[in-house]
Amino acid sequence: MKIAILTGGGDCPGLNAVIRAVVRAATRFGWVVLGVEDGFEGLILPNKIRVMTPWNTRGILHIGGTILGTTNRGNPFDYRTIENGKVIARDMSRTVLETLRAYEIEALIVVGGDGSLSIAQRLYEMGVALVGVPKTIDNDLSATDVTFGFDTAVNTAMEALDKLHSTAESHHRAMVLEVMGRNAGWIAVEAGLAGSADVILIPEIPFKMEKVIEKIEDRNKKGYKFSIIVVAEGARPEGGEVSTVKYRLGVLDAYERLGGIGSKVGRAIEDRLDVEVRVTVLGHIQRGGSPTAFDRILATRFGTEAVTLIEQKRFGEMVCLSGGEIKTVLIKEAIGRLRTVPPDGQLVTSAESIGISFGR
Numbered sequence: 444m445k446i447a448i449l450t451g452g453g454d455c456p457g458l459n460a461v462i463r464a465v466v467r468a469a470t471r472f473g474w475v476v477l478g479v480e481d482g483f484e485g486l487i488l489p490n491k492i493r494v495m496t497p498w499n500t501r502g503i504l505h506i507g508g509t510i511l512g513t514t515n516r517g518n519p520f521d522y523r524t525i526e527n528g529k530v531i532a533r534d535m536s537r538t539v540l541e542t543l544r545a546y547e548i549e550a551l552i553v554v555g556g557d558g559s560l561s562i563a564q565r566l567y568e569m570g571v572a573l574v575g576v577p578k579t580i581d582n583d584l585s586a587t588d589v590t591f592g593f594d595t596a597v598n599t600a601m602e603a604l605d606k607l608h609s610t611a612e613s614h615h616r617a618m619v620l621e622v623m624g625r626n627a628g629w630i631a632v633e634a635g636l637a638g639s640a641d642v643i644l645i646p647e648i649p650f651k652m653e654k655v656i657e658k659i660e661d662r663n664k665k666g667y668k669f670s671i672i673v674v675a676e677g678a679r680p681e682g683g684e685v686s687t688v689k690y691r692l693g694v695l696d697a698y699e700r701l702g703g704i705g706s707k708v709g710r711a712i713e714d715r716l717d718v719e720v721r722v723t724v725l726g727h728i729q730r731g732g733s734p735t736a737f738d739r740i741l742a743t744r745f746g747t748e749a750v751t752l753i754e755q756k757r758f759g760e761m762v763c764l765s766g767g768e769i770k771t772v773l774i775k776e777a778i779g780r781l782r783t784v785p786p787d788g789q790l791v792t793s794a795e796s797i798g799i800s801f802g803r
């Protein structure tokens with residue numbers, strides 16, 4: 444049997460652990476494993492496929508990122524290139540099928556978030572034998588209790604909060620930390636709880652600025668001369684819009700991503716209170732670094748289970764974690780269903796019980 448693996452979309456800690464687990468488990472069956480570089484683009488462009496062995500995938504378990512590379516571009520159904528100064532979009536899905544045939548790839552493992560898994564589903568419907576492995580630091584996929592990468596990101600944000608605490612206290616400042624998470628506040632809530640934040644602002648609970656101000660004032664009155672505010676990038680004030688920044692996606696296009704709400708909140712605090720404010724945007728630091736033990740173990744379990752799915756010819760399925768067990772779900776049922784923080788769930792109410800404000 445010859446199988447291939449690719450990693451698509453934004454990277455996250457634990458991808459290498461999946462690659463290593465897949466190669467080791469498949470090799471034990473006597474299969475050949477090919478690695479596809481840079482996500483689906485590796486099935487469109489030439490010379491982006493290489494043989495993976497336990498030997499050339501050794502020593503990567505603890506390393507962040509993906510040794511195969513990844514890209515947010517390269518959607519085969521909307522593949523963009525520049526021709527004569529113009530952006531041209533083409534459907535290259537047939538090329539993907541040809542490449543799979545040319546390399547005699549009998550099954551494909553797609554490690555990706557919602558976007559890559561949606562592409563995988565379309566390819567599966569065209570006859571590609573594939574299975575999915577979910578990944579994202581945002582932890583916003585409803586089909587799995589948790590994704591690998593999330594725990595590492597939370598720990599990174601928590602460490603940042605620990606560091607901000609000491610300098611906040613020394614200078615009697617309000618420190619705002621903007622964290623990632625897209626339209627889900629999981630990183631903000633969990634890092635905020637673990638890192639002893641005073642205010643946590645998340646997309647699921649549009650905030651009132653006056654409530655944030657009240658909380659900081661109240662702390663100052665009680666003699667706490669500093670405050671820590673965690674803001675999810677997707678948070679927005681009640682009746683207001685999310686904040687976005689325009690980025691260049693390679694040479695081809697500009698696209699908007701969430702960002703900027705941290706400095707808006709910081710400015711609003713400075714405008715209303717006699718408090719010095721500093722804003723930190725943690726950004727892609729949350730995506731890098733060595734995966735935690737939890738993420739290494741989950742990624743390894745996902746990888747070995749993906750190989751089992753192929754062995755059992757259960758194509759179109761994706762591995763997931765449910766109640767501590769590795770289970771599976773149909774990719775088509777997993778995509779497009781986001782999991783967000785329940786505004787009145789235990790995590791939020793427990794945080795509120797210890798005085799953390801969500802700005803409501």
Ligand code: F6P
Binds near residue numbers: 579581623700701
């Ligand atoms: O989905 C993961 C994530 O890191 C989000 O939290 C963030 O909004 C986005 O990706 C950033 O994307 P990019 O790497 O394209 O800037």
